[in-house]
Amino acid sequence: MLYKNARIENAEETRDIRVRNGCFEEIAPELSPREGEETEDLGGRLVLPPFVEPHIHLDATLTAGDPVWNMSGTLFEGIECWAKRKDKLNAEDVKDRVRRAVRLYAGNGVQYIRTHVDVTDPSLTALKAILEVREELRTLADIQVVAFPQEGILSFPNGKELMEEAVRLGVDAVGAIPHFEFTREYGVESLNFACELAAKNGLLMDVHCDETDDDQSRGLETLATRALELGLKDKVTASHTCAMHSYSNAYVLKLMRLLKMSGINFVANPLVNTHLEGRADTYPKRRGVTRVKELTEAGINVAFGNDDLFDPWYPMGCGSMRDTVYLGLHAVQMMGYGEIMNSYRFVTENAAKVLHLGETYGIREGNPASFVVMDAGNYHEALSNNAPVVLSVRKGKAIARTKPAVREIAE
Ligand code: FE2
Numbered sequence: 001m002l003y004k005n006a007r008i009e010n011a012e013e014t015r016d017i018r019v020r021n022g023c024f025e026e027i028a029p030e031l032s033p034r035e036g037e038e039t040e041d042l043g044g045r046l047v048l049p050p051f052v053e054p055h056i057h058l059d060a061t062l063t064a065g066d067p068v069w070n071m072s073g074t075l076f077e078g079i080e081c082w083a084k085r086k087d088k089l090n091a092e093d094v095k096d097r098v099r100r101a102v103r104l105y106a107g108n109g110v111q112y113i114r115t116h117v118d119v120t121d122p123s124l125t126a127l128k129a130i131l132e133v134r135e136e137l138r139t140l141a142d143i144q145v146v147a148f149p150q151e152g153i154l155s156f157p158n159g160k161e162l163m164e165e166a167v168r169l170g171v172d173a174v175g176a177i178p179h180f181e182f183t184r185e186y187g188v189e190s191l192n193f194a195c196e197l198a199a200k201n202g203l204l205m206d207v208h209c210d211e212t213d214d215d216q217s218r219g220l221e222t223l224a225t226r227a228l229e230l231g232l233k234d235k236v237t238a239s240h241t242c243a244m245h246s247y248s249n250a251y252v253l254k255l256m257r258l259l260k261m262s263g264i265n266f267v268a269n270p271l272v273n274t275h276l277e278g279r280a281d282t283y284p285k286r287r288g289v290t291r292v293k294e295l296t297e298a299g300i301n302v303a304f305g306n307d308d309l310f311d312p313w314y315p316m317g318c319g320s321m322r323d324t325v326y327l328g329l330h331a332v333q334m335m336g337y338g339e340i341m342n343s344y345r346f347v348t349e350n351a352a353k354v355l356h357l358g359e360t361y362g363i364r365e366g367n368p369a370s371f372v373v374m375d376a377g378n379y380h381e382a383l384s385n386n387a388p389v390v391l392s393v394r395k396g397k398a399i400a401r402t403k404p405a406v407r408e409i410a411e
Pocket of ligand 1: 055056057116208307
């Protein structure tokens with residue numbers, strides 16, 4: 001298969017892409033079709049590596065309004081709504097929603113997903129269902145699973161045992177939620193426990209870390225220290241780190257040294273954090289998004305995630321990575337032209353680093369032929385015009401196509 005006229009990652013010049021046996025065989029200008037080779041003209045459209053969703057909760061996805069809508073939009077009413085929905089949770093319900101969510105993602109060019117799954121459930125219903133259903137969804141996406149202790153590790157009955165059981169069942173990453181534990185001490189102990197569990201089992205880590213406006217929430221320094229001392233380094237991701245938005249600049253100055261040494265990754269979730277944080281503020285209201293610009297400038301890896309997709313905590317979403325990038329750039333004031341052009345990296349290569357996808361991710365000869373085509377000439381245009389992903393190719397196979405809308409305006 002020969003794809004003609006691809007504008008790969010905002011390149012000035014177009015290239016042709018030859019795909020054979022599911023891999024990129026040749027990427028060069030002006031390739032001629034071989035005898036009998038099928039061709040498709042991409043017309044100079046933007047070609048990117050597949051999108052990566054680095055932070056979502058698939059166990060709760062697609063439940064907004066069922067059985068009740070969150071009328072205040074707050075985190076706490078979200079928890080009340082979820083408590084009412086949780087009664088209906090069973091394996092088939094979870095699998096059905098995950099299938100639908102992954103199809104939404106596929107239509108928007110997302111081929112890799114990291115989902116957090118609540119393991120503060122003695123029966124681990126959702127976890128078992130997601131571990132099962134991910135196998136049948138491999139043609140559309142790779143799904144990484146994080147054992148996420150929604151109600152804490154030390155603050156929930158048998159929290160440690162449930163985490164250990166989740167590891168036995170086959171999760172890819174260990175989570176924690178230090179700011180939610182009953183005490184600061186429990187928060188520290190939960191991080192020590194989670195880091196050791198990950199190190200012992202050779203797993204990745206992704207912690208819901210300081211998802212609060214409380215500037216005294218200091219889980220991040222403990223997580224980064226343990227990541228450094230245990231040699232986990234870039235296997236570790238700190239998700240949210242909203243409190244960093246509110247830390248004093250003097251403390252951040254000191255913290256940055258540790259963060260750089262630790263090598264950990266960050267995931268910001270601008271849609272959900274701007275919506276749920278700052279709720280205890282009157283005015284001025286904080287945005288609650290971590291210091292993406294400063295972290296990026298310090299050479300620290302930052303990705304953007306959606307966090308929620310049409311659930312009690314976030315009532316919108318269509319499985320696209322576009323909105324989190326679009327809002328994220330506004331919220332963290334990274335609207336310079338170069339910043340906008342490069343911002344696709346928050347949901348491609350930076351997110352791929354979070355998931356440890358390795359060298360086989362990316363548009364390079366020899367790699368699996370996975371890429372997306374957007375109806376735009378570059379990413380600035382794609383973001384500004386909300387351009388659709390017109391084609392998603394995964395390991396050489398077209399798995400999703402979208403026809404751009406045609407608009408007619410009267411003279
Ligand atoms: Fe989350």
